[in-house]
Amino acid sequence: MRENLLPISEIFYSxxxxxxxxxxxxxxxxxxxxxxxxxxxxxxxxxxxxAVDKSYKNEWKNFSIEEIKKEFSKYLKFNPHLVITGGEPTLYYEKLYPLIEWFSGEITIETNATIFIDFEKYPKYKDVTFAMSVKLSNSGEEYKKRVNKKAILNISKNAKKSFFKFVIDKDLKKEIEDITEGINLEIYCMPLGASKEELEKNAKFVFDFCLKNGYSYSDRIHIRLFGKKKGV
Ligand code: SF4
Incomplete structure (x- = not known):
């Protein structure tokens, strides 16, 4: 039986x-x-x-780190960034570590920032950019499940290139202030929207909300161009 396998939903270049x-x-x-x-x-x-709903689990494939490296070796000539996303990639941060050590370019981990990472045991994570998409009340999750201040502070102190990325459809400034209190990292807000129509409905509000509060605006290019399509 093969050990240290990771459940992979998809690997693609985009x-x-x-x-x-x-x-x-x-x-x-x-x-x-x-x-x-x-x-x-x-x-x-x-x-x-x-990549979340367990009814899609049979579409995930188990990959070793070596198999993951092979999958994207053909793209390395472009000097791309590596983005590890999910699902929630930090659930597997120990198993992913050999990939973090091996990849020489810029790495971003897109995370909900609820998992406490051991930066002393796995120091290469200090060079990684964590895109901390901490979930707000519009996610429908309970506060105590979606906000782990110790985990957020730990990432903020150790991985200095990290930033916040919030999904917005209304004025959630108080929630953002609660989560980012005392942390000096850039804050991006992007419109809630799983389709182009929903994204555009929220985009103008988020643009104005960012201007008013000194946050950075982030669009969602792939939703504008491809909607819910996978692998893009
Ligand atoms: S944290 Fe929420 S939005 Fe992010 S992958 Fe998990 S279920 Fe999806």
Missing amino acids: IQGEGKYSGTPSIFVRVGGCNLTCPGFGNKGCDSYY
């Missing part, structure tokens, strides 16, 4: 569509499984429901 590195060619490794369900994000939950 353009990062959100946050600080928006527009950058990137290899995406999407792990399967999440510790949240976010029922507030549409009737299927989040926009990567196929």
